[in-house]
Amino acid sequence: MQTTDSSSRSDDRAVLREKFAIPNLNPGFDKQNPPDSKVIDSCVHCGFCLPTCPSYRVLGKEMDSPRGRIYLMDGINKGEVPFSETASQHFDTCLGCLACVTACPSGVRYDQLIEATRSQVERNQPRSFAEKALRKLIFSLFPYPNRLRLLMWPTVGLYQKTGLQKRLRSLRMFKKISPQLEAMEALLPDQLPEKAFRDDLIGVTPAQGETRYRVGMLLGCVQRLFNPDVNDATARVLAANGCEVVVPANQGCCGALTHHQGQEEQTRQLARQMIDAFEPHNLDFIAINASGCGHSLKEYGHILADDPAYAERAKAFAAKVKDVQEFLAEVGLTAEMSALQEEPLAIAYQDACHMIHGQQISVQPRQLLRQIPGVKLKESMDAGLCCGSSGIYNILQPEIAQELGKKKVTNLTNTGASLIASANIGCFVQISKHLELEGKVIPVLHPMQLLDMAIRGKKLSR
Numbered sequence: 271m272q273t274t275d276s277s278s279r280s281d282d283r284a285v286l287r288e289k290f291a292i293p294n295l296n297p298g299f300d301k302q303n304p305p306d307s308k309v310i311d312s313c314v315h316c317g318f319c320l321p322t323c324p325s326y327r328v329l330g331k332e333m334d335s336p337r338g339r340i341y342l343m344d345g346i347n348k349g350e351v352p353f354s355e356t357a358s359q360h361f362d363t364c365l366g367c368l369a370c371v372t373a374c375p376s377g378v379r380y381d382q383l384i385e386a387t388r389s390q391v392e393r394n395q396p397r398s399f400a401e402k403a404l405r406k407l408i409f410s411l412f413p414y415p416n417r418l419r420l421l422m423w424p425t426v427g428l429y430q431k432t433g434l435q436k437r438l439r440s441l442r443m444f445k446k447i448s449p450q451l452e453a454m455e456a457l458l459p460d461q462l463p464e465k466a467f468r469d470d471l472i473g474v475t476p477a478q479g480e481t482r483y484r485v486g487m488l489l490g491c492v493q494r495l496f497n498p499d500v501n502d503a504t505a506r507v508l509a510a511n512g513c514e515v516v517v518p519a520n521q522g523c524c525g526a527l528t529h530h531q532g533q534e535e536q537t538r539q540l541a542r543q544m545i546d547a548f549e550p551h552n553l554d555f556i557a558i559n560a561s562g563c564g565h566s567l568k569e570y571g572h573i574l575a576d577d578p579a580y581a582e583r584a585k586a587f588a589a590k591v592k593d594v595q596e597f598l599a600e601v602g603l604t605a606e607m608s609a610l611q612e613e614p615l616a617i618a619y620q621d622a623c624h625m626i627h628g629q630q631i632s633v634q635p636r637q638l639l640r641q642i643p644g645v646k647l648k649e650s651m652d653a654g655l656c657c658g659s660s661g662i663y664n665i666l667q668p669e670i671a672q673e674l675g676k677k678k679v680t681n682l683t684n685t686g687a688s689l690i691a692s693a694n695i696g697c698f699v700q701i702s703k704h705l706e707l708e709g710k711v712i713p714v715l716h717p718m719q720l721l722d723m724a725i726r727g728k729k730l731s732r
């Protein structure tokens with residue numbers, strides 16, 4: 271009732287403004303895909319989503335909760351709330367973790383709402399010079415592994431080896447320039463392995479034994495540099511379980527990073543390039559070992575829905591995409607495995623948001639890990655709460671991300687597990703960093719690395 275009244279009031283105001291040429295002092299969303307009022311109206315404001323929302327848990331304000339942001343979107347849609355910098359800041363604090371979508375008993379598609387809103391913010395809200403420059407740097411660097419390599423090879427090598435990194439960190443020089451820059455620098459690994467600068471897996475890895483499936487594999491733009499061992503392990507596990515593994519040379523970035531930040535055109539370009547790279551290889555499936563990437567790749571049909579040349583191809587591509595754990599649990603492991611140590615091994619599996627909330631995958635990784643002899647899984651408190659990584663959120667909103675990283679590491683270590691399994695590169699980087707900050711020495715490995723070791727009969731080093 272109230273909704274109808276308020277929307278007709280705002281319609282009246284729009285007519286009056288037009289008639290008397292009164293400027294609109296409450297500029298709203300532009301006409302290009304504003305958040306859908308039908309989806310907004312499906313929220314019954316019950317608040318069940320609030321305790322699951324990481325930004326609300328840290329900031330404690332209604333406007334930084336899913337319900338509060340839906341109120342804001344509604345107000346802006348109706349011209350009752352200005353689409354101001356303040357409103358945008360509340361949208362910016364959203365991690366896009368989708369925990370609220372899982373929690374909502376009314377099935378509100380907050381994911382669709384925030385996706386539309388982020389693009390509106392990107393198009394219509396001015397950002398400070400420093401923020402614009404940082405975003406430009408991130409979007410022109412991170413999705414392009416070769417550019418990242420070019421920068422990191424001489425720069426990071428010298429920067430770390432000469433001791434300059436230690437010196438600048440101890441003086442907190444980056445914080446003086448910007449907390450975001452400090453957060454970005456803090457994510458740099460201590461050392462980049464040699465193989466981070468090569469793509470050894472490109473080509474075809476034959477299946478061991480009978481070929482059950484022909485599977486494409488994504489290298490990931492950050493993963494191939496920051497943790498290339500995960501890709502090696504994934505290819506070996508797939509091959510050992512009867513998959514011929516195809517890694518196309520011209521694959522770029524899947525577009526997850528830009529997609530989650532409302533950079534629509536760049537995301538579409540990256541998606542088209544990805545489809546072009548994989549399509550000619552006649553694959554049964556495309557296996558993904560980073561949950562953020564998997565979630566975006568499964569969305570290609572939606573991302574390219576308005577592109578006549580790619581819409582159908584994008585749907586066909588997305589239908590083949592599987593998280594590697596989802597895939598292996600479905601087709602079944604055929605390779606023999608042995609224990610990773612003599613005594614039982616307690617592992618805490620960490621649910622990445624785009625895996626558990628974005629793809630509803632939580633059982634399959636646990637099923638696979640339990641098949642390793644001697645593995646006992648430990649469940650942590652608040653398993654579905656974001657670790658604060660969320661793509662580049664830990665760079666853009668370092669204080670909130672810091673708080674969440676600390677919480678996550680405390681919950682994981684409280685399980686008493688001697689190893690953490692994480693299936694997403696962003697979570698791996700965030701959790702490793704916070705373990706180090708807390709002075710805790712616990713290995714963080716991808717489930718594919720654990721399966722690979724168990725298949726090859728390797729033991730965990732102590």
Ligand code: SF4
Pocket residue numbers: 312313314315316317318319320336337370373374375376377378380
């Ligand atoms: S989004 Fe869902 S859970 Fe949250 S307030 Fe609205 S209806 Fe309730």
Ligand code: SF4
Pocket residue numbers: 322323324325326334335336339363364365366367368369370371380
């Ligand atoms: S996506 Fe995550 S951070 Fe954003 S409103 Fe939902 S629960 Fe909160």
